[in-house]
Amino acid sequence: SQQGEEDPQALSIQEGENATMNCSYKTSINNLQWYRQNSGRGLVHLILIRSNEREKHSGRLRVTLDTSKKSSSLLITASRAADTASYFCATEPLRQGGSEKLVFGKGTKLTVNP
Amino acid sequence: GAGVSQTPSNKVTEKGKYVELRCDPISGHTALYWYRQSLGQGPEFLIYFQGTGAADDSGLPNDRFFAVRPEGSVSTLKIQRTERGDSAVYLCASSFRRTGELFFGEGSRLTVL
Numbered sequence: 001s002q003q004g005e006e007d008p009q010a011l012s013i014q015e016g017e018n019a020t021m022n023c024s025y026k027t028s029i030n031n032l033q034w035y036r037q038n039s040g041r042g043l044v045h046l047i048l049i050r051s052n053e054r055e056k057h058s059g060r061l062r063v064t065l066d067t068s069k070k071s072s073s074l075l076i077t078a079s080r081a082a083d084t085a086s087y088f089c090a091t092e093p094l095r096q097g098g099s100e101k102l103v104f105g106k107g108t109k110l111t112v113n114p
Numbered sequence: 115g116a117g118v119s120q121t122p123s124n125k126v127t128e129k130g131k132y133v134e135l136r137c138d139p140i141s142g143h144t145a146l147y148w149y150r151q152s153l154g155q156g157p158e159f160l161i162y163f164q165g166t167g168a169a170d171d172s173g174l175p176n177d178r179f180f181a182v183r184p185e186g187s188v189s190t191l192k193i194q195r196t197e198r199g200d201s202a203v204y205l206c207a208s209s210f211r212r213t214g215e216l217f218f219g220e221g222s223r224l225t226v227l
Contacts, residue, residue: 035216041221042218043216043218045215088157101159101170101173102216103159104158104159106155
């Protein structure tokens with residue numbers, strides 16, 4: 001089963017614009033992560049935000065987490081054509097004794113037009 | 115190697131055949147995961163190993179699927195009596211810690227005719 005759900009399913013923007021993707025999830029979590037996947041390739045980790053954090057930055061990426069609303073957003077600033085990819089949020093459900101698996105959403109397909 | 119290695123990268127088989135997919139994780143990573151990804155979907159969890167033991171196999175869809183990691187490094191995902199619905203990309207990932215960032219391989223694309 002997939003816990004996270006990204007919104008929108010697809011996003012098309014011009015180079016230089018900002019891209020915002022949202023993720024909603026259902027259960028309490030230890031952390032939330034964002035991954036990127038180029039077409040036909042494996043996933044690459046972008047950023048991890050823990051349940052006690054509200055915002056995190058990494059280069060042109062900004063992630064927010066609102067545990068009361070069970071939602072997160074990923075902002076890519078000053079987008080480039082090379083940012084074209086699918087972006088997935090993944091949650092680590094909170095379980096007694098610690099949790100081990102990441103549960104992925106269906107992803108947002110981002111296209112950045114040159 | 116530097117990253118997670120998966121073989122074969124592509125496998126085409128006939129319905130009813132047996133298939134093995136191999137994953138070679140990053141050296142020193144104790145946690146190993148198998149996911150399955152269908153077209154247009156996110157990765158779906160199958161099984162997680164901590165060392166040699168399967169710590170969580172709740173994602174295996176049925177008893178045709180089995181995975182092993184006998185020495186705590188390389189893992190093999192085994193699918194018996196393949197069905198057309200098994201067609202997907204099978205992704206392997208490893209991690210140094212139980213929680214945190216996963217490092218994914220490029221996947222094995224399985225096509226069942």
